[in-house]
Amino acid sequence: MGGAGRLVVAMQVSADGFVDSEVPGADWQLWNWGPDWPWSADLRASFNALLAGASGILLSRPMADEGFLGHWERMADLHPGDADWEFSRAIGALPKFVVSRSGHPRQRWPRTEVLGGGLAETVARAKERAGGALVCFGGAGLVGSLLREGLAEDLRLFVNPGFAGAGPRVFGPWLVEHGHRAGAVAAYGCGIVESRWSRG
Structure with missing residues (x-):
């Protein structure tokens, strides 16, 4: 996970380097974050460990608006006590920080704070409030900006x-x-390869 106070960007990418597809019918993503989770046990364990080591979650306003938090709340309710789905309970329990330059999400969720202002300032405030490592899942616009401004210590x-x-x-x-x-x-049994990158 990295040291306390680090920002970790976690993203699914295609073999040709995209984070989403504009090609109709492209079936590039093994798991589309729906209820069926085809990841192999070794990858599930790694992903759950990622959330277990986090102190907070950073999200873009569009992701919050489009139901990311509600989705994982429902998944946690559908899989009570299932160790494979521990990450979904962590998403609900951890403090969330929504990056917003223009307004608030349409829905309000428990343990969620909207932070405005410049991106570097927003990330610094989120780290301070979380008191440890932050995980960011996107969306693509936010992650691209974080990488462009050098704000993500770990990928x-x-x-x-x-x-x-x-x-x-x-x-x-x-x-x-x-x-x-x-x-x-790490190469996992389902065919996904996880690549970790760090700076500093």
Whole structure:
């Protein structure tokens, strides 16, 4: 996870480097965050450990508006006591920080705070309030901005065994300047490869 106060970006990406697809019918993502979870046991354990080591969650306003928190609350209710779904309970229990430059989410959720202002200032405030490591799942616009401004200390990339063809990316030339270095790499039974990168 990294040290206390670090921002960890965790993203699913396609084999060709996209985080979503604009190609109709592209079946690049092994798990689409729905109720069926085809990840193998080794990857499930790694993902649950990611949430277990977090002190807070950073989200974009569109993700909050579009039901991210409500979805995982429902999944936690559907799988009570199931160790595979411990991460969904962690999402509900951890403090959430929604990055918003223009307003509040349409829905209000427990343990969720909306933070405005410049991105660097917002991330610093979220880290202070969380008192430990933050995990960000996106969306793509927020993650791209975090990487562009050098605000993400750690990257956890879950590379799917599929091609998106075209769509949004979160990577760009600015990553060369920010000094992320490759760490652990794990190939999981379901075909996903997790690549970890850290700086500082």
